[in-house]
Amino acid sequence: MTTAQHESPTSRPAAGMRVALMATCLTDTLYPHTARAVVTLLERLGCTVEFPLSQTCCGQMHFNTGYRDDATRLASRMNEVFDGYTAVVAPSGSCAAMVRDIYPKLPGVGEDLAHRMYELSEFLVDVLGVTDVGAYFPHRVTYHPTCHSLRMLGVGERPLQLLRAVRGIDLIELPAAESCCGFGGTFAVKNAETSSAMLSDKMRCVLNTGAEVLTAGDNSCLMHIGGGLSRLRTGVHTLHLADILASTEEDPWHVTQ
Amino acid sequence: MARNPVTWMGVPTFPKAAQEALGDSQLRSNLRHATHTIRDKRAAAVGEVPDWERLRRAGEAIKDETLAHLDTYLQKLEAAVTSRGGVVHWARDAAEANAIVLKLARAAGADEVVKVKSMATAEIGLNEALEEGGVTAIETDLAELIVQLGNDRPSHILVPAIHRNRSEVREIFRNQMPEAPADLSSEPKALAEAARRHLRKKFLSAKVAVSGANFAVADTGSIMVVESEGNGRMCLTLPQTLITVMGIEKLVPTSRDLEVFLQLLPRSSTAERMNPYTSMWTGVTPGDGPQEFHLILLDNGRTATLSDPVGRQALRCIRCSACLNVCPVYERTGGQSYGSVYPGPIGAILTPQLVDDPHDKQAASLPFASSLCGACFEVCPVRIDIPEVLTHLRARAVAEKSKMSPEALAMSAMATMFADPRKYALAQRAGAAAAKLAPSGSVSRLPFPGSRWTATRDMPMPATESFRTWWKTNRKDSDE
Secondary structure, rough: OOOHOEEEEOOEEEOOOOEEOOOOHHHHHOOOOHHHHHHHHHHOOOOEOOOOOOOOOOHHHHHHHHOOHHHHHHHHHHHHOOOOOEEEEOOEHHHHHHHHHHHHOOOOOOHEEEEEEHEHHHHHHHHHOOOOOEEEEEOOOEOOOOHHHHHHHOOHHHHHHHHHOEEEEEEOOOOOOOOOOOOOOOHHOOOOHHHHHHHHHHHHHHHOOOOOEEEOOEEEHHHHHHHHHHHHOOEEEEEEEEHHHHHHOOOOOOOOO | OOOOOOOOOOOOOOOHHHHHHHHOHHHHHHHHHHHHHHHHHHHHHHOOOOOOOHHHHHHHHHHHHHHHHHHHHHHHHHHHHHOOOOOOOOOOOHHHHHHHHHHHHHOOOOEEEEEEHHHHHHOHHHHHHHHOOOOOOEEEEHHHHHHHOOOOOOOOOOOEEEEEEEOOOOOOHHHHHHOOOOOOOOOHHHHHHHHHHHHHHHHOOOOOEEOOOOOOOOOEEEEEEEEEOOOOHHHHOOOEOOOOEEEOOOOEOOHHHHHHHHHHHHHHHOOOOOOEEEEEOOOEEOOEOOOEEEEEOOOHHHHHHHHHOOOHHHOOOOOOOOHHHHOOHHHHHHHHHHHHHHHHHHHHHHHHHHOOOOOOOHHHHHHHHHOOHHHHHHHHOOOHHHHHHHHHHHHHHHHHHHOOOOOHHHHHHHHHOOOOOHHHHHHHHHHHHHHHHOOEEEEEEOOOOOOOOOOOOOOOOOOOOOHHHHHHHHHHHHHO
């Protein structure tokens, strides 16, 4: 499958592959365009995408806040929802990490789904073997590598490989990229002042790049940083990696989206 | 049971203490500078070692093996120390350990003891206990001395005065050190020289020294202290009586195991290939060095920690403080916000376990003082999965709370909503309807507890059409 990397981006490396989309509750509710972008992108690459409608939330917020019984209940549900799919793809490093790292430790949940779970950039690069997805995005972009993608999943260079292959993009390195943005789920509320202090340093780094768009593989971190950037009226947009990769010359991303 | 002094009396919960610290811009600037410098140096020092990951795994394995058979190794250690002329004491808690040290100091006729920097003695509040008993404890490590003279509290494991800059140190010395020259400058060299002169007299007159231990070797009874300034070696060799207070988890089975830790520790803590001074002693040697050696084996919550299969990995800690230097929370709040001698990520998991009191609100707030970014686990030389223990302790804190607390009720309501796709879709539609009140697509002011978010961040509103609604409208044929 890795040979597909060198083929033309218009080829369909995944011809007919059946993929289940785990949209995540946050993206489903607040950023539906990102989930649609994942569908567009995967279909463009030849996948057959399915969206089991009974999916809701992976339980990460409950787990990380200490509510293990609730988390286990939600994890067991997701296990059933995605039963039978050989590949489940999520546009979220932290939700994918929840399934991959935490589910096996929850009573009665097991490792089955963990083995079939992919974060979007992992799925594209490792399973489909593509780094050039035929995207076009003529904007100045900087990339924040989100903590769970970086350290729990170890997605490494994959998102950057994908971004570098985007036509028209002006990709700028983010200073102190590996520093946490301060979101951390309920941390942002429980320790709001500390979280805000972390956020202001992250925003300063983003603004120093002069980027028009900040991207990441997780809408939760983008919600946090974007919420700060919006409050300061910086004009910098936050946009999920999937939205950039789905953008093409025929159907480009517009600021109004 | 007496209060365990591992946490400081009167310190508020973490979020409150942090809020105060965050307002101190000098502190934040001191910390940012110090942590970033040491962080970069550590990365370089670790990068030089080709088998770092194997070393980490070896360190983890040795510590886990020791912890799994702690009783056996401790008895071995006791027998070895005793056979070499040392005396072993067992202390269940801080009060017992402090009483033993005080008794020994008095027996040696000392009204002053010199101290090697030691986390164990800080943990039990030894200096304060000695003071109450009429014995003055003198810290000889430069940073500890700064904290002691400044009547301050430590804020870092390795560099307890990391929150102070040079000019602050100069002020402390000028006010508290009688022999400090009137024209003392804030040059590091001048400050070190002043401390040196001050301490030299103490080293030469002290009858008793108190130390901690970095490592103890079970099969030989040897104790090891590693340090950078040479003050430790003075304490360990000059006085007649040496008292070592050591947490029961600090031992390793054999001398050979030290090979691993002497590579892991200096690179992780000071970013050095090798620490400048490594002192090792075994019992007493007639005519050379201290002629009386007492080893106090301190429990103080460690046995309770050991009984927790997830939490016990915190006992692997070799006190390098690498996790503090990379922690984004520590970097902003400083160590004193943690209200304990063990700050930062390791403090957030070690302190509540040593305190072992579910009703202690301050200790219970510590596992929540993290964004779970995982940088601490990445640098830990003995692979303590700090995020794992954090979420484990959060679950423990939640279990102690009322199921009727506003948070518990909200969490339960959300779980019930998420457990039923119809209720979930209904909630989405309600959110989308509410979003019409905010035509900009985001809100800048939410009622409590959302106000904690919107104090500095806008909150996006639910989309008018959720993804699932879009899917049902456009793609449903291909699904269920």
